Amino acid sequence: xxxxxxxxxxxxxxxxxxxxxxxxxxxxxxxxxxxxxxxxxxxxxxxxxxxxxxxxxxxxxxxxxxxxxxxxxxxxxxxxxxxxxxxxxxxxxxxxxxxxxxxxxxxxxxxxxxxxxxxxxxxxxxxxxxxxxxxx
Numbered sequence: 001x002x003x004x005x006x007x008x009x010x011x012x013x014x015x016x017x018x019x020x021x022x023x024x025x026x027x028x029x030x031x032x033x034x035x036x037x038x039x040x041x042x043x044x045x046x047x048x049x050x051x052x053x054x055x056x057x058x059x060x061x062x063x064x065x066x067x068x069x070x071x072x073x074x075x076x077x078x079x080x081x082x083x084x085x086x087x088x089x090x091x092x093x094x095x096x097x098x099x100x101x102x103x104x105x106x107x108x109x110x111x112x113x114x115x116x117x118x119x120x121x122x123x124x125x126x127x128x129x130x131x132x133x134x135x136x
């Protein structure tokens with residue numbers, strides 16, 4: 001799936017992504033400030049997370065519960081120095097839990113990513129719009 005959108009359309013984009021039946025582990029690629037976290041917040045909302053969501057830049061992972069008591073994990077690997085740090089935090093337990101795992105800066109942990117995953121690539125284009133490519 002490939003679409004071009006503005007940030008005002010982010011909630012609809014989240015619904016379109018979920019309608020494509022992506023894998024539960026989704027890697028988000030894009031430059032700093034392109035809207036990865038904003039999209040993940042919209043996905044969390046679409047999946048039934050009612051409370052506030054934020055970037056896990058300093059905590060590495062945020063855990064959210066949906067209205068139907070399912071778990072969703074949002075990772076930000078930007079500050080990791082190596083894959084050992086991810087293993088030390090127990091990332092493998094999260095990634096193989098069967099719950100949604102949204103991972104920003106997954107390129108920092110290439111050897112830890114499950115074989116079965118989806119990828120979202122976001123690029124900034126003209127007039128503040130973004131192009132999104134979803135690979136399931």
